Amino acid sequence: MTDKYTTLVNQGVGKTIAKRLGLPQPAVLRRFKPGQPLVTGPVLVQGNTAGADELAAKLLSWDLDVRRHAVPREKLGAIILVLDELTRPEDLEKPVLSAAASLRDLGPSARVITISRPAAETASPAQSAARQGVDGFLRSLAKELRAGATANGIVLAEGVQSTSPSALAALRFFLSGRSAFVDGQFLTVATERGHLPPDFEKPLAGKVAVVTGAARGIGAAIARTLHRDGATLVLVDIPAAGDHLAAVANEVRGTALQLDISSPDAGQRIIDHAVQRHGRLDIVIHNAGITRDKLLANMDHGRWASVLNINIAAQLRINEALLASEHFRNSPRIVSVASTSGIAGNRGQTNYAASKGGVMGMVRASAPLLAVNGGTINAVAPGFIETDMTARIPFAVREVGRRLNSLQQGGQPSDVAEAIAFLASDAAGGINGDVLRICGQNLVGA
Amino acid sequence: MTDKYTTLVNQGVGKTIAKRLGLPQPAVLRRFKPGQPLVTGPVLVQGNTAGADELAAKLLSWDLDVRRHAVPREKLGAIILVLDELTRPEDLEKPVLSAAASLRDLGPSARVITISRPAAETASPAQSAARQGVDGFLRSLAKELRAGATANGIVLAEGVQSTSPSALAALRFFLSGRSAFVDGQFLTVATERGHLPPDFEKPLAGKVAVVTGAARGIGAAIARTLHRDGATLVLVDIPAAGDHLAAVANEVRGTALQLDISSPDAGQRIIDHAVQRHGRLDIVIHNAGITRDKLLANMDHGRWASVLNINIAAQLRINEALLASEHFRNSPRIVSVASTSGIAGNRGQTNYAASKGGVMGMVRASAPLLAVNGGTINAVAPGFIETDMTARIPFAVREVGRRLNSLQQGGQPSDVAEAIAFLASDAAGGINGDVLRICGQNLVGA
Numbered sequence: 001m002t003d004k005y006t007t008l009v010n011q012g013v014g015k016t017i018a019k020r021l022g023l024p025q026p027a028v029l030r031r032f033k034p035g036q037p038l039v040t041g042p043v044l045v046q047g048n049t050a051g052a053d054e055l056a057a058k059l060l061s062w063d064l065d066v067r068r069h070a071v072p073r074e075k076l077g078a079i080i081l082v083l084d085e086l087t088r089p090e091d092l093e094k095p096v097l098s099a100a101a102s103l104r105d106l107g108p109s110a111r112v113i114t115i116s117r118p119a120a121e122t123a124s125p126a127q128s129a130a131r132q133g134v135d136g137f138l139r140s141l142a143k144e145l146r147a148g149a150t151a152n153g154i155v156l157a158e159g160v161q162s163t164s165p166s167a168l169a170a171l172r173f174f175l176s177g178r179s180a181f182v183d184g185q186f187l188t189v190a191t192e193r194g195h196l197p198p199d200f201e202k203p204l205a206g207k208v209a210v211v212t213g214a215a216r217g218i219g220a221a222i223a224r225t226l227h228r229d230g231a232t233l234v235l236v237d238i239p240a241a242g243d244h245l246a247a248v249a250n251e252v253r254g255t256a257l258q259l260d261i262s263s264p265d266a267g268q269r270i271i272d273h274a275v276q277r278h279g280r281l282d283i284v285i286h287n288a289g290i291t292r293d294k295l296l297a298n299m300d301h302g303r304w305a306s307v308l309n310i311n312i313a314a315q316l317r318i319n320e321a322l323l324a325s326e327h328f329r330n331s332p333r334i335v336s337v338a339s340t341s342g343i344a345g346n347r348g349q350t351n352y353a354a355s356k357g358g359v360m361g362m363v364r365a366s367a368p369l370l371a372v373n374g375g376t377i378n379a380v381a382p383g384f385i386e387t388d389m390t391a392r393i394p395f396a397v398r399e400v401g402r403r404l405n406s407l408q409q410g411g412q413p414s415d416v417a418e419a420i421a422f423l424a425s426d427a428a429g430g431i432n433g434d435v436l437r438i439c440g441q442n443l444v445g446a
Numbered sequence: 447m448t449d450k451y452t453t454l455v456n457q458g459v460g461k462t463i464a465k466r467l468g469l470p471q472p473a474v475l476r477r478f479k480p481g482q483p484l485v486t487g488p489v490l491v492q493g494n495t496a497g498a499d500e501l502a503a504k505l506l507s508w509d510l511d512v513r514r515h516a517v518p519r520e521k522l523g524a525i526i527l528v529l530d531e532l533t534r535p536e537d538l539e540k541p542v543l544s545a546a547a548s549l550r551d552l553g554p555s556a557r558v559i560t561i562s563r564p565a566a567e568t569a570s571p572a573q574s575a576a577r578q579g580v581d582g583f584l585r586s587l588a589k590e591l592r593a594g595a596t597a598n599g600i601v602l603a604e605g606v607q608s609t610s611p612s613a614l615a616a617l618r619f620f621l622s623g624r625s626a627f628v629d630g631q632f633l634t635v636a637t638e639r640g641h642l643p644p645d646f647e648k649p650l651a652g653k654v655a656v657v658t659g660a661a662r663g664i665g666a667a668i669a670r671t672l673h674r675d676g677a678t679l680v681l682v683d684i685p686a687a688g689d690h691l692a693a694v695a696n697e698v699r700g701t702a703l704q705l706d707i708s709s710p711d712a713g714q715r716i717i718d719h720a721v722q723r724h725g726r727l728d729i730v731i732h733n734a735g736i737t738r739d740k741l742l743a744n745m746d747h748g749r750w751a752s753v754l755n756i757n758i759a760a761q762l763r764i765n766e767a768l769l770a771s772e773h774f775r776n777s778p779r780i781v782s783v784a785s786t787s788g789i790a791g792n793r794g795q796t797n798y799a800a801s802k803g804g805v806m807g808m809v810r811a812s813a814p815l816l817a818v819n820g821g822t823i824n825a826v827a828p829g830f831i832e833t834d835m836t837a838r839i840p841f842a843v844r845e846v847g848r849r850l851n852s853l854q855q856g857g858q859p860s861d862v863a864e865a866i867a868f869l870a871s872d873a874a875g876g877i878n879g880d881v882l883r884i885c886g887q888n889l890v891g892a
Contacts, residue, residue, distance in 0.1 A: 012684050089758045093750050096742075096796070103743040119807040125815070126762050133758070139791025145739050172678075184791060211831025245531050295590050297549040304539050312535045312579070316572050342578075345585025350542070355584030361578025362563040369571070390665060404727030404889070443850070443889040 006409050022082040026408035027148035030109035032177035032418060034201055034228065039077035039175045042067050046098050047082030051115065054081060054173075058163050070102045070170040079103075080109040081428040084162060086130035088115065093272045096137065109148035112175050114138050115167070118188065118372055122156045135186070142184035142441050143406050145278035148406075150174075150183040157190045166430030169422070172200070178418035182442035183413035187431060193374065194429025203425040205230035208278045209289035210270055212261050213288030220248045221413030222285055225421045227252035231283065234274050236261065258420065261288050262314040266322025275327050282320060283424045286336040289355075291389075304351045311355035315360060319377075323369055332375035334423045336363055337416070340383045340439050356381075360435050367433030370426050376432040378423045383439025386410040405440035452855050463775040473594035476555030478623035478864060480647055480674065485523035485621045487553050488513050492544050493528030497561070499609035501528060501617075504609050516548045519789055524621055525549075530608060532562065532576035536751025540786070542583065555594035559620050560584050560611070564634065564870045567604045581632070588630030588887050589852050596620075596629040596853075603636045611640035612876030615868070624864035627857035630887035633877060639820065649871040651676035654724045658707050659734030662681040663833040664783065666694045667859030668731055671867045673698035677729065680720050680862040682707065707734050708760040713767025720887035721773050729870045730768060732761045732782040737803075737835075739794040750797045757801035762808060765823075769815055778821035779870045782809055782863070785846035786885050802827075806881050813879030824869045830884025851886035 007024045008014040015025075016294050030040065042065035045056040059066045067074075079099050087093065099112065106112075119132035131295065152174045156166055161167065166189045173179050174187075197203040213219040214235035223233055231255030237245045242258055246431065249256040257273045259266055274281035289311045292303035315336060324330045341349050342356025363379045370377045384401040390410065392419040393401065402410040419438050422428055452472045461471070488511035491502040513520075514610045517680065525545050532538065545558065552558075567576035580599065588597040598620045600613055607613065612635045619625050620633075642650040655672050657772055659665040660681035669679055679700030683691045688704055693701040705712055705720045720727035738749035738891045759777065761782060770776045787795050788802025809825045816823045830836065830847040839847065850854040865884050866873055 007864065035561040047802070088762070089754050089801070090751075092800060093747070096746065096800075097747065097750060100742045110517060119810065122811060123809045123814070125765065128807035128811030129758050129804035131763060132810075133754075133800040133804040134787040136803025137796050140787070140791075140796040140799040141742055141791070142791040143791055144743070150598065161787070243573045296546045296587055297590070299543065299546045301539070301543065304543060305536075308535050308538065308579075312575050316575060317656075319571065341586070345582060345587070345589055347586065349587040350583050350586040350590070353546070353586040354538060354542075354579040356537070357478070357581070357582025358575035358579040361576070362571045362573035364565065364578075365569060365571045366575030368569070436642045 002074065003428050005197065018270045022281060024403050024408040027108065027146070027178040029148045029407065030177040031180045031414065036177065038062070038172060039064065041065070041075050041077030043078045043080060043175070044070055044076055044102055045080045045082065046095050049082055051080035051084040051284060055080065055115070055162045058168060063253050064169065071106070074105060074109045076102060076105045076110060078113065079105060079106070080171070081114045082118045082419055083114055083134055084156060086127065087260055088126040088177060089130045089133055089187065091130055092137070106145070107123070108176070108306070111149065112141060112145065112151040113171060114153040115162055116155055117155060118155050118157060125357060139351040139441070147154065147405065150179065152179065152184070153186040154180055155186050155188040157188065158421065160189050160192055160430065163211060164192045164430060165196050165427055168196060168426065169194065169427035170431070175420045178422060181407065181415035181438050182419065182438050183406050183438065187436060187438050188434050189430045190432055191430045194427050197425065198426050202230035203427060204421065207231045207282040207425065208234065208274050208280045209238060209283035209286045210234040210274060210281065211283065211287055212236045214248055215244035216386065217389065217414045218382070218416050219287045221417040222287055223248055223252050223254065225230045225414060225417035226424065227254065229421050232278050234270070234278065234434065236270065236288070244332055262309050264317065267318040270318065271321065271325050272326055275400070281327050282330065283333045284318070285420055285424065286318070291349070293352065295348055296350045299350065308355050311352070312358035315359065318383035319366060329373040331426065331429060332370060332373060334370065334377040335420045335423045336379045338435060339380040339382040340437060340442055341435070342383050343381055363435065364433045371432055376429060378431060378433065379414060379435045379436045380419045380423070381418045381439070382411065383433055383437065383442035384410040384416060385413060385416060405442040408438065411440060468506065470849050470854040473592070474492045474852065475594045475626040476623040477858070477860065480660065482623060484508070484618060485510065485557065486555060487511070487521050487523030487576060488637070489526060489621070490516055490523045490548055491526045491528065492524055492864065494542050495528055495531045497530040498528035501561070501608045504614060512572065516551070520551060521553045522548060522556060523553060524559065524722060525552070525559065526617070527560045528608060529560055529580055530602060532573065535576045535579055536574055537676060538579055538583070552591070552595050553621070556620050557595065558587060558591065558597040559617065560599040560607055562599060562601055564601050564603060585630045585887070594853070598625065598628055598630070599632040601632050602633065602825065606635050606638055606876065610635060610638045610641050610876060611873055614642060615640065615871065615873030616877070618779060619868045627853065627861035627884050627886050628865065628882065629852050631883050633882060634880050635876045636878055637876045640873050642873050643871065648676035649873060650867065653677045653728040654680065654720050654726045655729035655870065656680040656682060656720060656727065657731045657733055658682045660694055661690035662785045663835065664831065664859040664862050665733045666827070667863040668733055668866055669694055669698050669700065671863035672870065673700070675867050678724050678726065680716070682716065683734070707764065708755050710763065714763040715765060716764065717771050717773055727773050728776065729779045730764070731866055731870065732764070732780065737795070737798050739798065741794055742796045745796065753797040754801050757798070758804035758808065765812060765841040775819040777872065777875060778819060780816065780823040780870045782823070782825045782880060783864045784825040784827040785829050786883060786888055789827055789883070809881065810879045817878055818876065822869070822875060824834065824861060824877060824879065825881045826869070826881045827863045827881055828857065828862045829883065829888035830856040831859060831862060833859060834848045851888040853886035855886065857884060857886060872873040
């Protein structure tokens with residue numbers, strides 16, 4: 001799964017040569033496998049608030065090695081910095097310098113996770129400054145960590161506890177190998193909704209999930225991951241992808257639905273198929289998308305309209321059908337695949353970036369509509385992911401795209417799939433209208 | 447003012463060699479000089495809404511060459527894309543493809559400017575998608591433009607007209623050479639407040655402005671620009687910078703105030719000086735700041751606390767004094783200098799990024815407090831700017847910092863100063879709590 005270069009510079013002679021020449025030495029990332037421990041060593045919980053105490057107690061109940069103070073020279077799996085009661089910028093120093101003193105003890109693929117509050121939700125300039133300061137701090141730290149370690153943050157809306165279901169679920173996601181390629185990012189827990197699963201290895205047990213564009217690449221990885229997590233699957237792709245679709249469906253013991261998602265009745269056909277074949281519909285993953293790259297000066301109707309139609313207009317129509325259906329009202333989940341191109345733009349992708357920006361706008365505006373039935377809608381924004389599509393990019397451009405992030409490598413389709421599986425779970429019920437980047441903290445242009 | 451490399455590859459043999467070798471060929475940017483025309487050629491206003499019609503009429507009244515339809519092979523100074531009535535993603539195609547057809551007619555340092563509405567301010571998923579699509583589109587286009595041309599957007603809050611004072615002022619800013627190094631960015635006009643100046647060349651006439659850290663670099667450039675725009679100046683810096691401070695004060699015919707901004711009475715001393723020497727206080731520019739770079743693993747109390755204290759805690763204390771003063775209640779303006787490091791983080795700058803993130807949090811939370819008296823508070827976030835400070839960065843790192851943006855060069859201190867002068871003007875009264883990046887669309891890491 002890891003690209004050839006990363007394999008080469010992590011073993012034997014290749015490692016020595018890369019070191020001598022000062023070449024990038026991307027680490028082999030820790031990725032989740034069933035049965036694997038959540039984290040690779042003791043977890044240091046720093047911060048003197050009630051939230052920190054409660055969180056430490058909760059982690060102990062999960063049989064983790066929890067430390068409230070650093071033990072000299074002990075290798076750590078993670079540092080959790082609880083910053084949920086900041087009132088002014090000066091409050092940052094003590095917890096931050098305590099964490100600094102333990103940074104050298106972090107093992108490979110370790111984690112630093114902040115827990116803070118939203119800057120937008122306070123009327124005090126000093127408190128807002130302290131809270132937004134966490135953002136600048138964490139994104140800098142993510143650029144300093146090495147050996148596959150990452151830094152990410154959980155932002156608890158005012159009144160949400162550090163031990164609320166989605167806060168704990170987000171913490172588990174960030175601690176685990178599921179978040180291997182997520183770096184320098186924040187997840188916001190907006191409400192106390194959601195509940196932790198009886199079995200953390202099967203968080204989607206009993207759920208019926210639809211994945212569009214499931215015949216290959218990221219879509220197929222999503223199908224495999226949701227299946228591993230216990231979901232029953234409906235796999236959608238265009239008729240031309242029929243053989244690949246059937247193979248994936250067979251592999252994950254799901255059903256295949258050949259369908260052009262841009263047809264006017266696509267939403268109803270998805271609902272009918274799921275209900276008739278599997279008796280229910282809980283989760284829809286909007287993964288299908290196309291690119292038709294061209295500089296804007298050479299853009300034509302065909303390229304513009306097809307990308308906008310497939311990537312956003314079709315999702316809007318399908319969501320309308322879902323929201324109108326009585327079969328999609330029991331804590332439903334929608335997760336859409338956006339792109340860092342939609343956030344920062346990309347040369348040659350005005351059409352694609354408009355459509356993926358559109359996905360994020362749609363997700364934010366749809367969140368209250370889903371919340372009515374205890375549901376959520378969120379997006380993931382992948383950066384450079386190693387797929388057949390990116391394999392066709394010319395070598396030099398591909399190498400730049402791959403290395404220009406804090407982890408110095410491209411992500412795997414499974415990295416996108418893991419984030420989607422997390423957002424689709426019951427435990428993530430307090431996360432709604434959010435966008436999570438899966439990009440290794442890609443330098444995409446602000 | 448332009449760096450040596452940019453000068454070299456824009457003339458004679460250097461130009462030919464750079465082209466043959468495929469080296470970056472940054473353009474010499476059009477920068478504002480008094481008396482200069484607002485824009486370098488006819489302005490094409492595209493869009494079929496009432497807002498587009500009213501805007502075109504207004505631009506005509508400014509004696510600009512305005513086109514409502516492209517004239518074949520005519521070189522254009524700017525394209526304004528009015529997208530203020532989008533209801534769904536499909537609405538983007540017609541105006542975008544019309545603009546595409548005119549892109550080849552853009553002259554050097556031309557402008558593309560979108561005018562749209564905030565995605566967050568609509569309950570309709572389709573409308574939110576269309577609005578957020580403008581963001582992805584514009585940021586992509588900014589990465590495609592060449593020869594010093596830029597693309598930026600104006601976002602009009604619901605109910606704000608395209609011809610409101612701050613919308614027109616933002617449009618003039620983006621059209622002009624004042625925005626040379628602003629690229630791929632949006633300014634939000636939140637209210638109809640503000641009024642255009644009687645003389646566009648002296649927008650700060652009659653105002654008394656304080657600039658901290660004014661002895662050199664960006665601070666001195668801010669002083670010169672505010673002076674050029676008509677303001678009377680109070681220049682603040684530490685006693686150790688006394689000689690430089692006196693020289694700048696002499697140059698701009700202002701008064702010097704030697705002051706450590708982190709002293710508890712700094713705010714009151716600034717107010718007293720301005721009122722006693724100049725009779726009033728209208729504008730405060732928080733420019734003073736320090737860096738004490740160190741990886742977090744090596745961070746100590748001195749480096750952390752001094753950066754947080756000077757860069758954010760001092761601003762908070764001074765603002766408290768300003769907000770409590772009866773002398774700062776007549777449409778007051780505060781503009782703070784943040785940094786792209788505060789947005790995206792930077793290796794070795796956990797302290798600096800926390801402080802500059804803090805500045806942005808402070809600005810957002812302070813906006814309603816300033817609005818009470820018709821005032822505003824905003825921030826600018828510079829990227830790589832050519833100063834004595836950046837000249838000390840090792841060559842290779844500096845070259846990467848300089849070229850890794852859509853304009854392939856560092857900005858000038860005057861670029862930061864121009865944006866600050868704009869935000870400090872009466873005309874910008876409808877822009878409050880915003881952060882404007884001045885970074886050439888820097889790839890800073892999302």
